[in-house]
Amino acid sequence: MYVSRPAPELFPARIGNDALADAGSIEVFDAVVIGGGPAGSAAAFTLASGGASVCLIDKSDFPRDKLCGGGVTGRGRSVFESVFGRSWDGRLFLPSADIEFRSNGRLIGGATDQTGVFLTMRRDFDEYLLGLARAAGATLMLKTRIARVDLAHGALTPGDGAEIRFRHLVGADGVNSMVAKALCGAAFLPTTIGFGLEVEVPRDHLPEQGDRLEIDFSAASWGYGWVFPKHRTHTIGVAGIHARNPDMKARLADYLALKNLDAANYRVKGQYIPFGDYRRRPGRDNVLLAGDAAGFADPITGEGIAFAMQSGAAAGRAILDSLASPGVVPADRYFSEISGLTRGFRDARFWRWLIYPAPVHGLFTRAFSRAGVLQRGYLDILAGRREYDALPGLFARQAGRALKRLARL
Numbered sequence: 001m002y003v004s005r006p007a008p009e010l011f012p013a014r015i016g017n018d019a020l021a022d023a024g025s026i027e028v029f030d031a032v033v034i035g036g037g038p039a040g041s042a043a044a045f046t047l048a049s050g051g052a053s054v055c056l057i058d059k060s061d062f063p064r065d066k067l068c069g070g071g072v073t074g075r076g077r078s079v080f081e082s083v084f085g086r087s088w089d090g091r092l093f094l095p096s097a098d099i100e101f102r103s104n105g106r107l108i109g110g111a112t113d114q115t116g117v118f119l120t121m122r123r124d125f126d127e128y129l130l131g132l133a134r135a136a137g138a139t140l141m142l143k144t145r146i147a148r149v150d151l152a153h154g155a156l157t158p159g160d161g162a163e164i165r166f167r168h169l170v171g172a173d174g175v176n177s178m179v180a181k182a183l184c185g186a187a188f189l190p191t192t193i194g195f196g197l198e199v200e201v202p203r204d205h206l207p208e209q210g211d212r213l214e215i216d217f218s219a220a221s222w223g224y225g226w227v228f229p230k231h232r233t234h235t236i237g238v239a240g241i242h243a244r245n246p247d248m249k250a251r252l253a254d255y256l257a258l259k260n261l262d263a264a265n266y267r268v269k270g271q272y273i274p275f276g277d278y279r280r281r282p283g284r285d286n287v288l289l290a291g292d293a294a295g296f297a298d299p300i301t302g303e304g305i306a307f308a309m310q311s312g313a314a315a316g317r318a319i320l321d322s323l324a325s326p327g328v329v330p331a332d333r334y335f336s337e338i339s340g341l342t343r344g345f346r347d348a349r350f351w352r353w354l355i356y357p358a359p360v361h362g363l364f365t366r367a368f369s370r371a372g373v374l375q376r377g378y379l380d381i382l383a384g385r386r387e388y389d390a391l392p393g394l395f396a397r398q399a400g401r402a403l404k405r406l407a408r409l
């Protein structure tokens with residue numbers, strides 16, 4: 001019988017070495033979660049809160065850096081509140097009210113009311129989430145890189161240390177997931193995967209930017225560039241489908257040059273991002289993939305934090321259900337829990353053909369600059385206030401307005 005444990009403290013202590021489990025003492029857990037990002041912490045929190053014994057393993061010590069714009073949407077905030085059962089610690093975020101849309105630096109739209117995007121440093125946010133999982137009762141094994149995943153025997157082999165056994169496994173180990181490799185032969189498809197580059201620019205290097213967000217639709221092919229303000233820096237980056245941007249470093253340098261910044265002055269970091277490369281059935285039997293390991297990043301905006309928490313928690317719930325009712329197959333329960341999420345990715349993969357291909361991209365940016373309804377719609381999707389299934393209605397409204405204008409001529 002799995003019973004809920006008492007609610008964890010509101011502000012868990014910072015993660016320290018006291019949280020490290022001794023690898024030699026590890027036996028069989030109800031569930032092992034690999035990865036301490038938003039997906040892994042949500043899974044471990046859900047499992048531990050539901051009374052399961054859970055061990056979360058991460059190769060890094062925390063706090064650790066994670067390459068990311070750190071833009072958490074209104075959707076992310078709602079997911080956080082429903083998964084972790086509380087309001088988040090507002091000190092972790094810079095709310096940004098203003099946004100500008102650009103194409104090759106040229107202003108094509110924007111909004112000065114609430115964008116619904118909250119900017120954070122992943123170093124702090126991920127440590128906070130991991131602290132919540134730990135306070136709920138999850139055992140943490142940090143600085144432990146899993147080198148081998150043996151699905152047939154339910155065993156994980158760290159680079160050093162004793163074998164770890166699991167009854168259920170959540171692969172929340174990011175875009176280069178070992179668990180996805182063990183399950184599917186490869187973590188991602190090189191032809192469809194996205195790639196992003198970023199620099200952290202001290203705020204006084206870009207004083208006119210203030211707390212304003214920026215999206216530049218032409219800074220990368222099949223992707224975009226961004227300026228995301230943080231408390232101490234501006235995160236500036238470009239991302240797009242990797243195969244369509246062989247010159248991504250030059251793209252970033254060009255984007256920085258539009259702002260009179262020299263790429264040579266900053267430390268450029270890069271990472272793959274699933275960006276539409278999602279798995280329809282992310283798992284098998286008692287092994288589930290969540291977050292980037294399942295490819296759960298929005299195919300148009302690249303948003304991944306909200307979907308990582310959402311899928312991690314869904315994986316945790318599916319395992320709890322199967323622990324309580326042994327007839328339940330965790331993967332089947334998980335696939336049905338996340339069907340709405342994958343439907344959204346499928347819709348977005350369709351809509352991006354109207355935004356990103358070279359022949360329509362110019363048309364899109366021109367139409368976007370004149371179409372208040374589309375700008376609002378994009379912003380609402382970016383902020384998580386609308387889903388992609390609202391787009392046909394928005395297009396119809398915009399077309400109706402254009403027809404009325406024509407009729408007046």
Ligand SMILES: Cc1cc2nc3c(=O)[nH]c(=O)nc-3n(C[C@H](O)[C@H](O)[C@H](O)COP(=O)(O)OP(=O)(O)OC[C@H]3O[C@@H](n4cnc5c(N)ncnc54)[C@H](O)[C@@H]3O)c2cc1C
Pocket residue numbers: 034035036037038039040057058059060066067068069070071072073144145146147172173174175176177178195196197198237239271272273290291292293296297302303304305306308
């Ligand atoms: C340049 C860029 C900008 C982005 N900007 C945004 C944004 O602004 N907003 C947004 O919502 N999303 C953004 N994303 C996407 C977002 O970063 C990811 O979708 C999100 O981090 C996924 O979370 P996760 O928990 O699945 O994986 P991760 O956050 O990657 O966590 C995976 C964890 O697994 C651990 N791990 C990996 N392998 C092993 C192993 N073998 N053994 C042990 N531990 C292991 C890692 O140390 C890591 O802590 C961006 C991505 C990129 C690349």
